[in-house]
Amino acid sequence: AQSVTQLGSHVSVSEGALVLLRCNYSSSVPPYLFWYVQYPNQGLQLLLKYTSAATLVKGINGFEAEFKKSETSFHLTKPSAHMSDAAEYFCAVSRSGNTPLVFGKGTRLSVIA
Amino acid sequence: DTAVSQTPKYLVTQMGNDKSIKCEQNLGHDTMYWYKQDSKKFLKIMFSYNNKELIINETVPNRFSPKSPDKAHLNLHINSLELGDSAVYFCASRPTTGAGYNEQFFGPGTRLTVL
Numbered sequence: 627a628q629s630v631t632q633l634g635s636h637v638s639v640s641e642g643a644l645v646l647l648r649c650n651y652s653s654s655v656p657p658y659l660f661w662y663v664q665y666p667n668q669g670l671q672l673l674l675k676y677t678s679a680a681t682l683v684k685g686i687n688g689f690e691a692e693f694k695k696s697e698t699s700f701h702l703t704k705p706s707a708h709m710s711d712a713a714e715y716f717c718a719v720s721r722s723g724n725t726p727l728v729f730g731k732g733t734r735l736s737v738i739a
Numbered sequence: 740d741t742a743v744s745q746t747p748k749y750l751v752t753q754m755g756n757d758k759s760i761k762c763e764q765n766l767g768h769d770t771m772y773w774y775k776q777d778s779k780k781f782l783k784i785m786f787s788y789n790n791k792e793l794i795i796n797e798t799v800p801n802r803f804s805p806k807s808p809d810k811a812h813l814n815l816h817i818n819s820l821e822l823g824d825s826a827v828y829f830c831a832s833r834p835t836t837g838a839g840y841n842e843q844f845f846g847p848g849t850r851l852t853v854l
Binding site: 722 | 743772774779780781782783784787795797829831841842843844845846847848
């Protein structure tokens with residue numbers, strides 16, 4: 627079975643500071659990994675995905691994530707936080723392209739002016 | 740030009756009622772899903788449909804019955820609503836071929852409140 631662990635249910639950073647949201651996964655097969663963002667009262671928007679190509683994946687809004695097989699991690703980073711980045715972030719894994727997503731519990735990012 | 744749409748956006752109802760949530764996608768995708776997001780924001784798969792056929796039913800109570808009249812629609816009917824059914828329900832779709840075949844596109848969600 628697959629699972630995702632997101633360390634820290636709430637992360638708070640200052641505007642302009644580095645954003646680091648942690649995600650570790652468990653999968654018996656090479657996984658497909660995703661980061662989604664959810665703004666208040668909205669749906670889920672895909673930030674980026676890893677599908678066995680390049681291990682460093684660049685996404686929208688300046689975010690990127692690095693797949694590290696040895697650490698079973700797929701942490702999300704952004705060099706400089708903006709106020710508009712405040713949202714809930716979900717890491718997700720799927721066994722293959724055609725299986726449902728298994729989500730982590732989410733990390734709420736707050737950005738302080 | 741909405742990709743995945745859901746109606747209604749908000750639904751408030753009494754315990755014991757029967758209600759439906761509709762989902763439509765205009766992306767030409769073959770696979771559609773229903774996910775439930777509980778009050779703690781935890782997201783979990785409920786159903787998966789491919790070409791109108793049920794593929795996955797993740798131990799959801801049989802009070803929940805998905806129906807796919809065609810590939811573009813996946814509706815969710817809930818009988819005898821309970822307080823614990825209060826949640827946000829997300830529909831999603833995914834192409835089965837092509838460059839984005841492993842990417843799911845989510846609707847805006849339906850917030851169901853059972854009183």
